[in-house]
Amino acid sequence: MAVKHTPTKEVHKGAKGGTAGCGFDTRKNPEHWVTTSERITCAKNGCKN
Numbered sequence: 001m002a003v004k005h006t007p008t009k010e011v012h013k014g015a016k017g018g019t020a021g022c023g024f025d026t027r028k029n030p031e032h033w034v035t036t037s038e039r040i041t042c043a044k045n046g047c048k049n
């Protein structure tokens, strides 16, 4: 599952309503996050792997 951070257009591993693989909390700014089926583009540990 992947979640997109719309201000940066970066796609992270994880799901809306939880924490992204690299540690972003999608609950802090829920309007910035959308569930997506796009390929993960975040290169940070936890998302990339």
Ligand SMILES: [Zn+2]
Binding pocket: 011, 012, 013, 020, 021, 022, 023, 042, 043, 044, 047
């Ligand atoms: Zn990430």
